[in-house]
Amino acid sequence: MTEIPVKIPAEPKSAPKAPPKHAPVPSARKDTLLYLDGVSRSFDGFKAINELSFVLMKGEMRAIIGPNGAGKTTMMDIITGKTRPDKGDVFFMGDVDLTKHDEPTIAQMGIGRKFQKPTVFETQTVADNLLLSLKGERRGIPALFYRSNKPDRQRIDEILEVIRLERRRNELAAFLSHGQKQWLEIGMLLAQDPKLLLVDEPVAGMTDAETEETARLLRDIAVDHSVVVVEHDMGFVRDLGVKVTCLHEGHVLSEGSLDHVSADPQVIEVYLGR
Numbered sequence: 218m219t220e221i222p223v224k225i226p227a228e229p230k231s232a233p234k235a236p237p238k239h240a241p242v243p244s245a246r247k248d249t250l251l252y253l254d255g256v257s258r259s260f261d262g263f264k265a266i267n268e269l270s271f272v273l274m275k276g277e278m279r280a281i282i283g284p285n286g287a288g289k290t291t292m293m294d295i296i297t298g299k300t301r302p303d304k305g306d307v308f309f310m311g312d313v314d315l316t317k318h319d320e321p322t323i324a325q326m327g328i329g330r331k332f333q334k335p336t337v338f339e340t341q342t343v344a345d346n347l348l349l350s351l352k353g354e355r356r357g358i359p360a361l362f363y364r365s366n367k368p369d370r371q372r373i374d375e376i377l378e379v380i381r382l383e384r385r386r387n388e389l390a391a392f393l394s395h396g397q398k399q400w401l402e403i404g405m406l407l408a409q410d411p412k413l414l415l416v417d418e419p420v421a422g423m424t425d426a427e428t429e430e431t432a433r434l435l436r437d438i439a440v441d442h443s444v445v446v447v448e449h450d451m452g453f454v455r456d457l458g459v460k461v462t463c464l465h466e467g468h469v470l471s472e473g474s475l476d477h478v479s480a481d482p483q484v485i486e487v488y489l490g491r
């Protein structure tokens with residue numbers, strides 16, 4: 218009997234390895250949430266940010282201090298995409314180049330910013346302010362027409378507890394004190410489930426008791442969030458109990474514990490004016 222030749226398929230050549238989708242994160246940026254290096258930005262020839270390097274690790278809370286005009290706001294503007302740097306690296310979560318994204322995209326990526334002045338919806342209740350801020354499809358739907366589901370209500374309850382407003386949940390935001398409006402706005406940021414919260418001068422205009430409570434509130438939030446707080450109030454910064462970065466002329470002048478920074482002769486000279 219004639220054997221039918223069986224054609225044995227040739228062994229497939231091992232497929233060439235596909236290049237990794239993303240280049241590996243350089244070790245300097247590994248585990249960083251924010252990584253700024255050599256960042257500069259001028260306005261009409263004036264260097265508001267000058268070779269700024271700043272690193273925030275995942276899960277860290279940092280306080281940023283510095284005299285007026287030190288570049289704190291411009292730094293936040295660069296991180297959030299409001300201002301483009303002239304040069305330098307700005308990375309989020311190790312490998313996301315923030316200089317290539319616009320402001321709405323950066324917010325979507327999980328960088329939430331709270332400006333100094335509270336901007337809550339005064340004619341809505343405290344709970345509805347949070348409901349309207351929750352991440353998801355309900356954005357833009359008037360609270361009146363949106364039926365919250367159980368997970369939403371649970372999340373709102375959790376946030377109300379963090380921001381110390383459980384007992385005010387059904388009151389209009391207009392009736393809150395200035396400090397409570399600030400807390401509500403922090404809660405509205407939390408409702409967006411951000412990876413990083415940037416909080417600009419949260420205690421300006423607050424009573425002493427509110428200021429002390431805000432330090433506790435931010436410490437609670439920092440247990441499971443990364444936070445950058447820009448603040449002038451040194452008592453409050455001390456209560457935060459975190460690493461401090463002092464900016465001056467768009468550059469890091471000193472960094473470390475508040476005791477270390479406030480004992481730095483350069484800081485004493487330029488910041489404390491002594």
Ligand SMILES: Nc1ncnc2c1ncn2[C@@H]1O[C@H](COP(=O)(O)OP(=O)(O)OP(=O)(O)O)[C@@H](O)[C@H]1O
Binds near residue numbers: 260288291
């Ligand atoms: N859009 C702009 N055009 C021109 N100059 C600007 C602009 N934005 C910031 N500057 C200048 O850059 C410098 C840094 O300003 P920035 O607001 O970042 O400082 P800051 O540390 O936030 O100050 P403050 O504590 O007073 O808020 C200031 O001299 C400011 O006048």
